[in-house]
């Protein structure tokens with residue numbers, strides 16, 4: 015009886031194709047050579063690393079607009095392919111050091127080496143002057159986990175010192191937050207936001223390679239570089255005077271001067287009921303600030319649906335990268351961002367072309383959105399989420415790409431933040447149809463679900479799917495696949511060496527992944543259903 019029911023449900027499942035959906039339709043449009051042509055171009059030195067506000071932006075926008083037009087996409091924002099994103103570029107020049115006063119004794123910490131600070135304020139001069147330091151554990155207020163690091167603490171106008179990640183990390187306890195899987199509370203962006211909500215004057219996160227998911231050099235790369243924020247003039251929004259990071263060894267010095275036992279204090283902070291500890295240290299330093307207001311741009315094209323034109327499926331990817339910066343050992347100063355994210359941008363163009371090539375016309379509207387300023391804080395997608403061109407209630411799904419697979423064919427595809435939404439079930443169905451399977455993130459501690467543009471869609475309730483390169487290499491297996499990803503983080507991530515190199519790259523796997531994401535969007539485009547967030551997702555309430 016059981017088997018019989020299973021058979022019936024399988025038959026129903028497989029025969030239940032939405033009207034008009036043909037799995038093969040449009041797949042022929044994908045090719046390695048076409049993807050490579052776009053990728054090579056967008057990642058070339060000519061595009062200057064695609065920094066928002068720069069000549070690189072102008073060149074990138076021109077290329078995307080022209081290609082959207084050639085593909086036959088309709089303008090996605092009224093009669094324009096562009097959505098203006100008003101932003102402010104803040105260039106903060108910090109004083110070279112910070113003085114720490116401990117009773118009568120004082121010592122200095124060296125900028126760049128010991129700590130990195132910047133500001134989200136636009137005032138010309140920012141000063142910390144004998145401001146109190148207070149250690150606030152993880153700096154987290156999470157009612158659903160019954161956790162409040164600020165309970166009973168007065169942090170107003172003080173500089174808070176907090177740990178990276180969340181209490182679950184390294185606890186071997188999956189009921190403490192999400193165990194080793196990072197929650198949004200573990201992200202530095204959250205810690206800065208919470209510090210501002212608490213009215214702190216500043217925040218310093220203690221850096222640690224493993225729970226942070228990257229080395230201190232990633233933080234240092236932001237030192238003295240202009241940073242972008244949304245233009246919030248006329249809005250009364252509080253930001254901390256200084257935000258930043260301190261190395262672990264400098265933090266140990268602070269703890270020592272405060273007479274606090276490093277290991278004991280950190281261990282106590284991992285347990286519920288910890289209370290913030292004033293450090294009885296006063297710090298002084300300053301920054302001078304230049305603010306420049308300008309507009310960057312999201313690029314939007316669409317294919318209007320034939321039957322449900324006011325229901326939208328949005329493919330997103332960020333076009334920007336880091337521009338021209340500090341030269342590496344080889345003297346290369348152009349951060350080409352070939353993988354991150356010329357590849358996703360090229361992929362978006364391939365997807366658009368494939369949808370245009372279909373024999374059956376999609377019922378729902380397909381939107382192709384290349385956003386700006388992801389690298390600076392997901393600003394292009396955040397601006398879109400605050401000012402959606404298409405109503406969020408009418409947006410069926412977001413499918414985001416950030417970095418395509420450069421390693422050749424993989425048996426699997428990685429779902430980032432597995433368990434979030436029913437879009438994963440669509441992905442599973444289509445992956446199986448292509449003889450592939452889904453894998454969870456190999457490194458859930460890094461919190462990648464909060465680190466690319468789909469997160470801004472998720473925050474406003476739109477179910478968002480974010481996949482990543484699989485690790486089960488078709489010839490060389492999983493160990494090899496993992497090795498490749500570790501190598502990427504060590505050698506190429508956010509470095510001038512992230513370049514397109516035909517000798518190193520094999521785009522066959524990327525084409526497979528694009529076909530898969532295409533079929534997921536295509537299926538949705540012929541359906542009448544609305545995929546939902548799964549039970550337990552932190553984004554369900556927003557829908």
Ligand SMILES: [Zn+2]
Pocket residue numbers: 332354355388416417466
């Ligand atoms: Zn990226």
